[in-house]
Amino acid sequence: MHPGLEWYLSLSAVLFVIGLIGVLTRRNVLVIFMCVEMMLNAVNISFIAFGRAISSATGQVFALFVITVAAAEAAVGLAIVIALARRQDTVDVGRIDTLRE
C-alpha cells in the first residue's frame, strides 16, 4: 500500500491510453470492443484509488456500477456485432460505412 495515489492514476492512464490506441488503430470490431473494456477497467482503477485516498467506499461502489454497465454493454454490443457480421458479412470497421451521408 505504499505506492502513492499518483502511481495508481498513472497506471490507470497507461491502460486507458493503450485501450484508446487500440480503439483508434485496430480494424476488427471485436478487438476494438476488448479495448473499450480495457479502458473501462482503467477508469475503475482510478475510481478505487481515489476512493481509498479520501477514505470513501463510493469509489468502489462506482467501480461496481461500471462493471455492471460494462457487462450489459458487452452483451448488447456483442449481439450487435453478431447481427452486424450476419448482415454485412464482415467485422472490419473499415468496410462498414452505412453512416455515410
Place this chain on the structure above:
Amino acid sequence: MENFLWVIPAAPLAAFIITLLFGKSVLKSQAHWPAIIGAGIAAVCAWLTFFQVRGLNAGEALNNHLFTWMNTGAYSFDTQQFKVAINLRADHLTALMLLVVTSVGLLVIIYSVGYMHGDGGYYRFFAFLPLFVFSMLMLVLSDNYLLLFVFWEAVGLCSYFLVGFWFRRESANKAALKAFWVNRVGDVGFGLGTMLVWTTFGTFTFTDVFGQLEKRAGIGGDITKGTITAICLLLFCGAVGKSAQVPLHVWLPDAMEGPTPVSALIHAATMVTAGIYLVARSWPLFDLSPGARDVVAIVGIATAFLGATIGLVQRDIKRVLAYSTVSQLGYMCFALGVGAYIPAIFHLMTHAMFKGLMFLGSGSVIHGMHDEQDLFKMGGLRKQMPITAYTFLIGALAISGVTGLAGFWSKDEIIVGAYHAGYPVIAILGLVTAALTAFYMFRLYFLAFEGTPRYDQEHVHPHESPATMTVPLVMLAIPSIVIGALVGIPPDKGAIHAFLGKAIRSDLFESHGSVASSTTLTFGVLSTLVAVGGIFLAFAMYMRLSPNPYTLGDRLHWLWTFLWHKWYFDEVYHVLFVKGTLAFAMACWAFDRYVVDGAVNGVATVVGRSSGRLRRVQTGFVANYALAIALGAVLIVGVYLIARGDIFTQLFG
C-alpha cells in the same frame, strides 16, 4: 338625445358580411337582397336622423359613442393622452350627406339588380357595394380626423375593388391601380395634415379642434396663421386626390372601367365628393386662412374649366360624364375656395342627383346597346328607350343650368358667390364653363338619343332596360327637377341655407354684405343665356351640322388634338413619374441583383463550397468518429491545462 346613428352604418355592414359569407353558396342570383335591405334600413334611419337633426339648434349635434379605439399614455408631459374614440356624430352637414349617400346608394343598388344580372361576380358586386356604403357613411359620421382618414382610405379601397371589378380585363386592373396610386399621392398630404392637427391641437375631434381656434389662433394666440394654412393645404391635398382636382384628376376618367352603377355611386355621387365634404367640414380652419382658400379656388376653377374642355371631344359616353364630373367637382371646389361653403354642399347634393341619374342612364344605354360605349356608334335611341332618353334629358337640362331645374339654383349660387366674394375672373370662367357644360352635355344627348342611328341596325337591336333599372332613373329624375327649387329658393336664404347654416356658421360670406338682388338677377339671366346658347350650339352642330363639327375639328386640329390628349396630362405624368420611377426601379433592381444578391449568393457559394469540403468529414467510418472523439478529449484536457495557467510552475517549479 336618444338616437340610433349606429344603425345607419351597421345595416350595410351586416349586408356586406352576410353577402360575403353566403353570397356564393346560398344566395347566388338572389345575392342582392341583403344589400337592398341593408341600404333600405340605412336610408330609413338616415331620414329619421335627418328629422331629428332638423330639430337641433345651431352648433348642436347627435352623438353616439360606440367605444374607445385607442387610449395610450401621454408621450411627454406637455401633451395630452393619445385617445381616439369611435364616436358617431351627426350634425346638419352630416345629416344631409347621409341622405345623399343612402338614397343614391339604395337606388343604385336596386338599379344594379338589372344591370349586373347574369354577371359572374354577382354576389361579389353586392358584397362590395354595401361595404362601400358602410365606409362612406362612417366617413361622414366620423367625429374626428383620424377616423375620417381611416374610412377615407376604406372608400378608396372599395373604389379599387369595384373599379377593378372585372379583374380579367387588363385595362380595369390598370385603372383600379391608377386610381389607388393617384389617390395615395393626395392621401400622403391628408395623412400629414392629420398629424399636424394632432401636434397643433392635441386632439383629432372636430369640435375640440374648432373650439380651440377662437382662443389660440386669434390675436395673441400661440397658433400662427402659417400653421393653419399648412394644415388647410395638407388636408386639401387629400381632397385634391379624392375629388379628382387638377393635377390629380387623371384617375377619375380611367375609373370608368368599373361597372356603370359603381361610376354613378362612387365616382359621381358620393366618394368623389368626400373631398368637398372634408373641406366643408373643416370650414373654421379654412375661414382663418385666405391663402389656402385662394389655392382651393384656383385649383377648383382650373379643374372645372379643364374638365369641361376635355369633355368637349370625348367619344366614350362614360368618359364625357366622367370629365363632366371632374368639372362639376371643380365648381364645388372653387365655391369652397371663395367661402361659399353652403352653395358648394348644395351643388354637391344636386349634382349627386342629376349626375347619378345620367350615369345610370348611360348604363342603361350601354346595357341596351350590348356594351357599346362609343357615342358615334349610337343615335336615335330615343325611340327604342324612351324612359332612358327622357330622364337623361332631364339630367342634361339640370346640369346645364336651365332655369328652374336643380343645377340652375346651385350652380348659379356658386357663380354669384364667386363674383360677390371678389373673384370676378373666377365667376366669368365659371360662366364660360357653364356654357361648355351645356354644349358637351347636349352634344352627348343629341349624339346618343337623337338623329339617325349610326350603329349596325342589322345586328344591334337596342331595347329599353328592365324596370329595376328604369324605376331608379325616374326616382332620380324627380329630385333632379324639383330639389333645387324646393330648397334653394330664394337664393342664399332657402331651406337648405337655413338648415346647413346651423352647422356651417361661417360669416365669411356675409362679411361682403348681402348679395344684391340685381346681381343675382343678372347672373341668373346670364347663366340661363349661356346654357341655352350652349344647347343651341350643340343642336346646330350635331343635328343641323352647321357649323359641321368634323370640318371644324379638322380646321382647329391642334386644339382638337390637345383636348383629345386631355391636355397631355397622362403623357407628362408618364414621362415624369412612370419613366422616372421605372428608371429608379431599374437602378434599384441592378443594385439588388448585383450588389445585394451578389453578396448573398457569394456567401451562399462560399458556404456551399466549404460545406462540400466539410462533407467529406462524414466518412461513415466509425473509426474516424472515434478519432474525432479522441482528438476532442485531447483538446479538452489541453484547454483545461492551459486555462489553469500554473501548470509549469506546478510541474517544474
Place this chain on the structure above:
Amino acid sequence: MSGDIFFAIFGGLAALTSLLVVLQRNPTHSALFLVMSFLNVACIYVLLGAEFVAVTQIIVYTGAVLVLFLFAIMLVRMEDLPEMYGGHPVQRFVGPILGLALFLEILAVILSTVPLGAAGPFTPENITALGGNTQALGRSLYGDFLVPFEISSLVLLVGAIGAIVLARPDYTASRDREIGSLFTISLGHPQESTIATPSVYTVRRDEQLILHAEEETETAGEAIKR
C-alpha cells in the same frame, strides 16, 4: 515496501498484456491476453484494498464477458487476415500520437494536482471496526446507493433482453412477425378499406416507376460489371 514490488509486478504485467491485446493479430489471442490483463487489474484492486471488486472483476470479466467474447469470435466468421490488423494509414499514424498526447496531458494533470476532497467515514480504523472492506462496501451499497443499485439490475435485465432481440437470426424475426400478424386483432378499419383501390393513373405511374427502377438497376449492374 512489498506493496511497491507487487504494484510494479502487477502494474507492469497489466500494461504489458494490455499492449499485447492491441498488438496481437489474432483476436482469440487478444482475448486471452485480455484475460491476463483483467486478472492483473484485479490484483491491483486487491492492492488497493478492494477485495470485493477484485472478485467481482474476476467473475464478471474473466468469467462472463470474456466467454461472451470468445463465443462471439467463434460465431462470427473469422477474418484473421493481415488487412484486419492495423487500420487505415492515417488512423494507424494519428491514433498513437493522439494517445500519447492524451497520456502526457493526463500525466501532467496527475503530477500537478492534489485533487482530494473531504475525507469520508471509511478510514482504515472504521473499516476494521465494521469487520472488513466488503462489509463497508455493503453498507454503502445498500444504504446511500440503494436506488442506483436497484436500477443497475434493471440495466442488466434490459441489456439481456436487448442482446437476445439483436442477436436473433433474421428468419426467426420474420416468422415472429407472421405469427404476430395472424394473432393480432386489428382495432382499426379492415386493411382493404385503408388502401384505396388504385386508379388507372396511379397504376400507370407505379408501372412507370417500376420500369424506371429496373432500368436503373440494369445500368448499375452494368457499371459494376465494368
